[in-house]
Amino acid sequence: MSRRTVNPSRRLADNGSLPFSGTLHQKSRTSPLLPIGLLALGAFLLIAYSYGGLGGFGSARDVSHAGGDVSCMTEVIQAIPFLKKAYGDSMRKILHVGPETCSVVSKLLKEEDIEAWGVEPYDLEDPDSSCKSLVRKGIVRVADIKFPLPYRPNSFSLVLVSDALDYLSPKYLNKTLPDLARVSSDGLVIFAGYPGQQRAKVSELSRFGKPAKLRSSSWWIRYFVQTNLEENEGAMKKFEQAANKRSYKPSCQVFHLSSSQ
Template sequence: MVEVQRAIPILAKAYGDSMHKILHVGPDTCSVVSKLLKEKETKAWGVQPYDIEDADRNCKALVKKGIVRVADIKFPLPYRPKSFSLVIVSDALEYLSPRYLNKTLPDLARVSIDGLMIFTDSPGHRKAKVSESKYGRVTSLEENEATIKKFEHAATKMSYVSKCQNFHLMPFH
């Protein structure tokens, strides 16, 4: 998702030191991880939820090096709790049924130290509240109000207008 790549400077302002060890989850993870790896003092990994059969050489090289994994996110991620300072998810949750979404979101939060940033591709829809049980039972995740304010402030200063909804969630502690 190009949106994540556009938002990297704003994410850096909002998350600060949390931008040092990042996991990106989404169908465009190879290009997002490649861009993140160019950021100063940033290590990045990715989970590609779909097959990479048609992927370019760079993506296949990232998979071969173990930087990007191909994995079905409906099942637990192959990482220990608190493995990453920040988890960024894009275009990966919209297609999950409520049953799987309620398992996947807590698992994404489990591997994060400082939070979970979700980009959802649903422009034109009103911004949902995390507390609304749109996807079935409530997952006990809370929005990170402080990070939301930092993100919005940085976005305004940098004239960034998001083309999708985004959520900043607290990790499980």
């Protein structure tokens, strides 16, 4: 026999899982608005769950962080117009440090009056022809950032870092952050993940050796103070103003630091 679609409330009543189900069924016949109201309530709760999770309602920005695999590398690319507004002439010579730096460098090189270099802190996996060309020309290097970078002080006007510091313990951050500031003359911009933003994939673990240590903004700010790295408030305000005009909300934390002198 063919089976017909069964009304959910009818099935619950038949199974005996709802006490007074007969009463409810009787009311549904006398009040046609009741099932419509229940459907509307169910749809509302489903939407609320999708946007806010079980704990309540959240903004669209919160949804982009929850359990996803958001890459701060893509965030750097999206933020280029706002970085140009914030740093002006300091965007003339840039070093990007982080996984998939070939993609960031390629994008930066397409911008007018920008020279760009990159440091890939992990082994390149199946690089495309464009990335191989950047490596062959020495524009992109593979280097362990737990050790001093092979550049002289103030070699770059601005250093951008994404998805790299999240994998370092404080022991190595104490060495790496000051070294990143050392090679920059005008500033250091760090893109870091939000706590709970990413879950390490098997491919990430095999590549990086460990899951990311995603820290809160308060943790980073305390760390900057402890290591005598000052926030660049002027650049930060210009960046936020430019971003707000375009309704741009970063999916990663963005910190603007002054270079050490």
